[in-house]
Amino acid sequence: MAERWILAVDLGNGGPKVAAVTLQGEVLATASRPVAVYVGLDGAATQDATEWWGCVVAAAREVIARANVDSNELHAIAITGQWGSTVPVGADGEPVGDVLLWADTRAHDLVRDVIGGPVSMSGIAPHKALPYVRLTGGAPSPSGADPTGHSLLLRDRMPEIYSRTTVLLEPVDYLGMRFTGRAAATPASMILSWLTDNRRGAKFGYVDSLIVRSRRDRARLPELVPTGSILGPLLAQVAEELGVMPGVPVVCGIPDLHAAIVGSGAVAPFETHIAVSTTQWIGARVPFKRTDVFHSIATVPGLDPAYPLVANNQETGGAALQWLREQIVAPNDGLLGGGSVIGARGAADDHVAPSFEDLLRLAATAPAGCEGALFMPWLNGERSPVEDRDARGGWLNVSLRTDRAMLVRSVLEGVAYNGRWLFDAYEKFIKVAVPQVRILGGGAQSDLWCQIYADVLNRRVEQVADPRHAQLRGAALWARICLGEMRLEDVPALVPIARTFEPTGAAAYVDGYREFSSLHKTLKGLYRRLNSVR
Numbered sequence: 001m002a003e004r005w006i007l008a009v010d011l012g013n014g015g016p017k018v019a020a021v022t023l024q025g026e027v028l029a030t031a032s033r034p035v036a037v038y039v040g041l042d043g044a045a046t047q048d049a050t051e052w053w054g055c056v057v058a059a060a061r062e063v064i065a066r067a068n069v070d071s072n073e074l075h076a077i078a079i080t081g082q083w084g085s086t087v088p089v090g091a092d093g094e095p096v097g098d099v100l101l102w103a104d105t106r107a108h109d110l111v112r113d114v115i116g117g118p119v120s121m122s123g124i125a126p127h128k129a130l131p132y133v134r135l136t137g138g139a140p141s142p143s144g145a146d147p148t149g150h151s152l153l154l155r156d157r158m159p160e161i162y163s164r165t166t167v168l169l170e171p172v173d174y175l176g177m178r179f180t181g182r183a184a185a186t187p188a189s190m191i192l193s194w195l196t197d198n199r200r201g202a203k204f205g206y207v208d209s210l211i212v213r214s215r216r217d218r219a220r221l222p223e224l225v226p227t228g229s230i231l232g233p234l235l236a237q238v239a240e241e242l243g244v245m246p247g248v249p250v251v252c253g254i255p256d257l258h259a260a261i262v263g264s265g266a267v268a269p270f271e272t273h274i275a276v277s278t279t280q281w282i283g284a285r286v287p288f289k290r291t292d293v294f295h296s297i298a299t300v301p302g303l304d305p306a307y308p309l310v311a312n313n314q315e316t317g318g319a320a321l322q323w324l325r326e327q328i329v330a331p332n333d334g335l336l337g338g339g340s341v342i343g344a345r346g347a348a349d350d351h352v353a354p355s356f357e358d359l360l361r362l363a364a365t366a367p368a369g370c371e372g373a374l375f376m377p378w379l380n381g382e383r384s385p386v387e388d389r390d391a392r393g394g395w396l397n398v399s400l401r402t403d404r405a406m407l408v409r410s411v412l413e414g415v416a417y418n419g420r421w422l423f424d425a426y427e428k429f430i431k432v433a434v435p436q437v438r439i440l441g442g443g444a445q446s447d448l449w450c451q452i453y454a455d456v457l458n459r460r461v462e463q464v465a466d467p468r469h470a471q472l473r474g475a476a477l478w479a480r481i482c483l484g485e486m487r488l489e490d491v492p493a494l495v496p497i498a499r500t501f502e503p504t505g506a507a508a509y510v511d512g513y514r515e516f517s518s519l520h521k522t523l524k525g526l527y528r529r530l531n532s533v534r
Contacts, residue, residue, distance in 0.1 A: 172253025
């Protein structure tokens with residue numbers, strides 16, 4: 001008898017990953033497609049939602065062929081991915097403009113009237129933030145890099161696109177609409193719109209007063225359904241595109257934060273995971289609603305009404321290593337090789353283009369602490385534990401002794417130091433000591449990086465098996481929970497741990513973190529001055 005399976009989609013910042021997953025959470029095959037990103041000097045950060053969908057279909061067809069599954073045995077479709085981005089969709093269900101990504105800050109001046117004022121901190125006026133925080137746990141970003149800013153940008157500066165827009169959708173809800181034809185959202189997917197009352201036991205639905213404060217058009221908001229709902233059956237025309245049977249249930253999409261909770265197996269209250277994906281975050285289910293405006297940490301609607309999730313985000317996680325390889329070590333700019341015979345080892349072979357695995361092996365040869373070289377991973381500004389769109393990355397304390405191995409390792413250490421900076425604020429936020437963390441995401445594939453995290457955090461680190469695909473596994477298992485086939489408490493037995501890393505007490509990391517933790521305070525004025533003249 002053919003085995004039932006789930007099609008899971010994870011729409012990440014770099015493009016969609018698609019997997020065929022068994023009902024027990026085993027990932028049988030995956031496929032991914034890169035998606036172009038436009039980043040402009042004016043703060044623009046956009047993608048093409050039509051390209052998203054084409055990539056999802058192509059990757060799904062590849063997965064179905066590679067996994068050797070019976071297309072007639074498709075059990076459900078599960079969706080997860082990025083959040084805080086906006087897709088303007090027309091009456092025909094097609095995008096009418098570019099996706100405005102979570103990093104798009106072009107509306108920073110437009111949100112001042114919504115959230116700013118003469119008396120403010122980090123661009124937030126307390127009297128304007130309080131109505132949001134009291135009901136939702138958060139508030140629109142003064143950077144404009146969220147759905148509130150996106151809506152204002154479309155309305156005030158892109159009126160031609162806005163006039164053709166019938167609904168503004170989060171990425172996971174856009175994919176759900178493409179699969180089913182239904183444009184609907186959940187409190188989980190709408191988190192960064194800050195339009196739902198997220199207090200425990202509160203009335204379900206949008207809050208009219210917050211819609212008015214945010215200057216949103218209610219008619220362009222999607223239908224709101226409970227988190228964990230079945231969105232609808234798979235459309236026949238989409239089923240034909242994919243080569244599967246129509247009518248299978250499509251589960252409402254959840255943000256990657258929620259999928260990571262399930263995919264980590266750390267589902268009990270206060271059990272903590274750290275995700276080292278393109279970005280980086282630390283999360284857990286908790287039995288309270290709380291907000292820390294000063295460190296950009298809040299609880300948000302969770303997988304169920306009883307337990308919100310702790311939400312935060314660091315703009316650059318694994319993307320720092322990707323940037324190093326693509327822009328410094330082996331850029332596709334026609335200039336081959338590297339080195340100048342000055343310093344540590346001189347010129348490299350001019351035909352070498354190291355892989356990520358090569359870079360990690362090289363990093364392992366460098367000493368812990370990299371002889372004091374520090375890397376700041378704020379390549380796209382920062383959100384947690386500080387909101388600073390002007391912060392930037394770079395190295396400090398580099399000398400002629402600093403070779404490429406130390407440069408690579410310092411990037412791994414800098415991202416881990418940044419995680420520790422957030423972890424310190426996170427522990428204070430939840431008011432519970434965290435003895436160990438689960439680690440997942442593409443960065444967690446590296447045993448070296450996992451050990452660095454254990455040493456920098458001074459905590460036991462448990463590496464989830466197949467960490468790169470943990471969120472795909474989480475989305476698939478969540479689909480089964482939504483279908484009533486299993487409980488959240490059943491998940492840990494289906495999420496194996498590959499390795500456990502114990503802290504070694506490396507003194508270099510104690511010294512390194514002490515210096516790193518003071519860098520932003522020291523340099524924030526410099527960043528502000530340099531980036532105010534763009």
